[in-house]
Amino acid sequence: METRIKLLILKRLLLLVPACLLLVSMFASGQVLQFDNEGDPEIYGNEITDFQWIRGMYTNHAGGSRGFGRRSRGGWWDTDYPDSDENFLRGVQRYTNIDTNPRNHEFIELTDPRLFENIFLYMNWKRVPIGSSYSGPNFSPDEIEALREFMFRGGFVMVDDFWGQPHLDDMFMEMGKIFPEREIIKLNNTHEIFHVFFDIDEVAQVPGRMVTWDFGGFMNLDDPSYPPEVYAVLDDDGRVMMVANYNTDLGDGWEHTFYKGYPTKATNDAYKIGINFLMYAFSH
Numbered sequence: 001m002e003t004r005i006k007l008l009i010l011k012r013l014l015l016l017v018p019a020c021l022l023l024v025s026m027f028a029s030g031q032v033l034q035f036d037n038e039g040d041p042e043i044y045g046n047e048i049t050d051f052q053w054i055r056g057m058y059t060n061h062a063g064g065s066r067g068f069g070r071r072s073r074g075g076w077w078d079t080d081y082p083d084s085d086e087n088f089l090r091g092v093q094r095y096t097n098i099d100t101n102p103r104n105h106e107f108i109e110l111t112d113p114r115l116f117e118n119i120f121l122y123m124n125w126k127r128v129p130i131g132s133s134y135s136g137p138n139f140s141p142d143e144i145e146a147l148r149e150f151m152f153r154g155g156f157v158m159v160d161d162f163w164g165q166p167h168l169d170d171m172f173m174e175m176g177k178i179f180p181e182r183e184i185i186k187l188n189n190t191h192e193i194f195h196v197f198f199d200i201d202e203v204a205q206v207p208g209r210m211v212t213w214d215f216g217g218f219m220n221l222d223d224p225s226y227p228p229e230v231y232a233v234l235d236d237d238g239r240v241m242m243v244a245n246y247n248t249d250l251g252d253g254w255e256h257t258f259y260k261g262y263p264t265k266a267t268n269d270a271y272k273i274g275i276n277f278l279m280y281a282f283s284h
Helices: 002-014 021-028 083-095 113-117 141-152 164-178 250-255 264-283
Strands: 053-057 105-109 120-124 156-162 185-187 229-234 240-246
Touching: 053 083, 083 105, 083 250, 083 264, 113 141, 120 264, 141 156, 141 164, 141 240, 156 164, 156 250, 156 264, 164 229, 164 240, 240 264, 250 264
Parallel strands: 053 105, 053 120, 120 156, 156 240
Antiparallel strands: 185 229, 229 240
């Protein structure tokens, strides 16, 4: 109970909204986020700020985490890193009053005690191909215990980048390892999480590279066979503890913010839903 209270206090200290009135009025007038894919407009310092973005490392299939497989840091947990993380923090800094900095991000192992000093955890569970040694998580018992404890203390977990029914089935399997006793539900656009900061009346599809640049992809943008959806696990009070983005890739939307070939609308959509998740985590 004491640790839960401490985390709730941390949330309140970090949540400097509703000083979002400027943003609310901006959207009421029909304006959009001013990321125009023409380059980074300013250079930020490296000072430590109140909010730090945390990306979770996990045990991959075949037991890999760091230094395993095709990537220097290992596995697929680092997909889109660090551009995705830094650009998202640019958006948070620009469009909210949260004290953060694009350089204030870190990746940690799920069993690292520092996890409990934070309120928001991002993970990419990419599965390419499913079950291979280059694939996403195969959580260890200690990782499962840490994730459960983090969320039951009031933490919020966002997972990203699932495409097609096999990936959805696999996502349900991994979420079921963490919460075998809880239902995984699909959130509709009337849920509070879609209106806590921005009003999101329709969950847009944020394309991954395979869609935008046809990197051997199997689908087209807005393909009706791949509808974008958000799945969630709730606690006993109805608070969203974990969300999973399906048939969409917010990480790519953030990563390619300043790439001219990436659609600006998709970037804007990625920031809006990501910031909503963040604000929900701060306020619940």
